[in-house]
Each structure stands twice: as C-alpha cells, then as structure tokens.
Amino acid sequence: MTNFPSPYEKVLPHNIKLDKIPEYHEKDDTCDRVIGSLVGLAIGDALGASVEFRPQQYLAANPIRKMEGGGTWGLEAGKWTDDTSMALCLASSLISQHGFNPYDQMVRYKWWNKYGYFSSTGHCFDIGQATRQSISEFCDRQKILKIHYRCRNEFEVDTLTWDSVKRIKNFHIDCGDKDSAGNGALMRLAPIPLFYFRTPEKAIEYAARSASITHANTKAIDA
Template sequence: MDALERYRGCLLGLAVGDAVGTTLEFRPQGTFEPIDDMLGGGPFALQVGEWTDDTSMALCLAASLVECGTFDARDQMRRYLLWRDEGYMASNGMCFDIGGTVAAALHIFERTGNPFVGSLDPATAGNGSLMRLAPIPLFYANQPERAIEQAANSSRTTHGAATAVDACRYFAGLIIGALQGQTKEELLSPYYSPVSSSWEDRPLAPEIAAIAAGSFKTRNPPQIRGTGYVVNSLEAALWAFYSSATFRDGCLLAVNLGDDADTTGAIYGQLAGAFYGEKEIPRSWREKIALRDIMISLSQQLLSHASPV
C-alpha cells in the first residue's frame, strides 16, 4: 500500500468516524439501538456526512502545518479561533460544538497571546486534543521522535493535563507505526513505540501506560466506555481496533459505545484509516464526507512535507 493511501485513510478515517458517531453523541451506553450505517442527525441535526469539532480542529491543525511549513502553536490557536468565530473548516459553515476545555484555552489565548494555555488540572483531561491529532504524525512521519514531541505540544495548547498530553504522545507513535505498515499484532504489543526506549526515557502517565500495556485486550463494555475522559476514549478506540478486522466493523464498535461517540469514532478512525488505507473505508461513507476534497488535498500536502515512509 502506498503512503498516500494511508495518509488519505488517516484523515478521512477521522472524519468518517466523527460523522458516523455524531448520530449517537451524548446517548448513554446501552440506552439505544445500535446503528450500522452513517445516518446523520444526532444532537446537532447534521446532514449525512457532516461532522463535528473533532474534524474541524484536525483540519485547522493540518492547514497550519502545511501553510506554515512547521509547528506554529500561535497559528494553530488563531485558526481554532477562526473556526470558533467564523466557521472556518466547519462541515456546515458554523461552529456548533466546542468543548469547555478548548473554549477556556482559546479565551486565555485571546487575552494573553500565549498559545500553551491548556489547563494542567487532571479534571480537564478530556479527549479534545487526541481527537484532532492525526496531522502531527502525518507531517512528522519521517521523524518519529519529533512527532511524539510535537504531539505533546499540540495537546498543550488546549489540554495540558498529563494524561491528555501522554495519550497524544502514545497515539502519535501508533499512527506512525501504522503508516510504516506494522502489523496489528505489533502495533498493539505492550508499550509499542516506533522509537526505541521512548517510554523508558520519558515514562507515560500511569493511566496511559496501563492502556499501552494492553488493558483494552482484557476488558469489554460496560468496562470499556466511550466517554469524554481521554483515558476512557483512548482505551475504547483501541478496544474497537483490536476487536475487529475491518474499518467498518471497528468503527461501528467504537460509536455504538455511545456517550462521546463521535470522538471515539474519530480517534479510532485516525489509526484504523492509516492501518487499512482509504480504500478499506466503505465507499458509501467516504464519498458522503463534507469537505472531502479539502481532506484529500491536505493529505497530499502533508505527505509532501514528510519523506515517504
């Protein structure tokens, strides 16, 4: 499989997971009939193929990396403000869904100009930085150590809590492994990293280390929960990836956990899309995705900035 197939799969997979999951967003686990298709609707009454803040923020991040040619935290935050205020990179031209931790960070950035204002409070360790992560490992695919470092920095703009930062570090490594063509068994082996001794030199937060050790292999719903807490959502996305053999089946496992279903789907979709490639995402889903042409263009530009993997 060529690199562009994986790059497009990663970005489109994020958007597809978000769009499939929005139907069940905020629905508690076990209180609804499971879905088996991309249906739209949900709390924001979206059209089929429209998606939420997860994909908007990922596209802001991707555009920043490509247009700046480097990691520029201030530019990233300015783009997040454009999304909030003007609907930049929104699926329907409006910002209709923004997390409280992100909103608080943007407010501080507006007042201070400091882009690294993500709260350090463990109580704010939501999944809002993990959900948008994909452009970082795509841009730095040929520099895995740098990718892991910049994944942390990309979180710190809005989510500074250790578990949120380390979820991004670990997940960036998984995406790079998928881009490199590692097997699922290798990716999900204990403490996987594309960089030797990553987690010995800079240990993961205990909650993330437990996931890296394979907690998702021995747990099932209702212990597996797709909530807004980054530890739960990372574990849920990896459980769905581990427990399935196709992009579609894993995506449906992820979103049918309910709660923060769109984000569980978006996190799953980044890794699964990079692993399976664009063509393994159901055509009927990817062809409906809003702003698909922008995602395809950004995928190509991100690849152009990275050496082929």
C-alpha cells in the first residue's frame, strides 16, 4: 500500500517522498499518459490561477502566455488552486484504498479544508460553497460514527473502514444538497477515469458517485 503523509504533518505536495517507486507493468505509453493527465491538470490550474474570477473582457485583453503569480489569491507563480488539491485528494484515496471508497474521499476533502492537505500553499485558501457545505455536513454526520464506535479522537473516526461505515444505517455518505449543481465535482474528476481506464463502465459509474457525495443535483452528477 502506498503511504501518503498524515494531514497533521503539514507536508507540502512537492516534499512528499515515496517509500518505494511503483512498478509499472504497462508495455505501452499508458503510464506516461496517466501521469501527463495529472501533471497537465495541475499546470492548467496554475496557469489560470492568476486570472481566476476575472471577467471575459479582461482575459481577452490580457491573454495568459506564461506562469504568473498574484491574482485573487496572491499566489506565487506555479501554485495550483482547489481544483488540483481536490483531484490529488481523490487520486490518493483511489491509490491508498485500492479502489473507490467515498468515505475516505470525504475524509481527505475534509483534511484539505481543515489542514491544507495537498494544498500548494499548506492551507485551504479557496473552496466552493457547495463543497464547503458538504464537508460541514459530513463532519456533523461523523459524530454518529464517533459515538457508535466509541472513537477517542478524530483520527480514529477518520480511519474507519468503508465496511464499518456502511453498517450504520442512519449514516449517509451523500452530503450534497440536491440543488448543488456547481462544477466542484467535475473539476476534480480526472483520477476516476485514469484509475478505471481498463473498465469504462466502472469509470462512468464511479464518476457519477464521486460527484454525488458533494453535489447532489443531477446536472452535476451527469456532467
């Protein structure tokens, strides 16, 4: 199992060290394409960070030609935003859990929001309203699990297995409001089709499921 740093360690993404370099068994360029997709996501996100929320007229007059700092969040050039942070949370969950675990995904989104997990700056400086509300609702619902399993601290409730969570009938993992139709689920989606590229039907199924835990509107799920 690949071990990622604990959120409490405050390790910035570029300082994460792998205990063991993964062995790739693909004989073609599949692995390079997967890596390129994630790196491209981060680069595109960082390119647009300096002009996020700018009007179209501004973008037309000031086209992006290189990495620049500043913008709404005053970021250094090359720093990514919530798009990449959430995608990395999702990717790390798929890898560490060896598959789709919606509870672990929500835990990692909570870690990002609360501790800056996989943030390019070490803290969460930007989060959509729907995502924020979903994470807040998730934290409230975790109290049910904490009481039932007599968890002594946050770490114990965060590391419950998905099988343990599913046994609790009054705990529901979908925390999004049915009117939440923002793009927060879509912008983090890339790891799902990359992880399930061999089984397109699962990629489609889990793409929808990954959206529904924070954005319950059918428009967001179908996107």
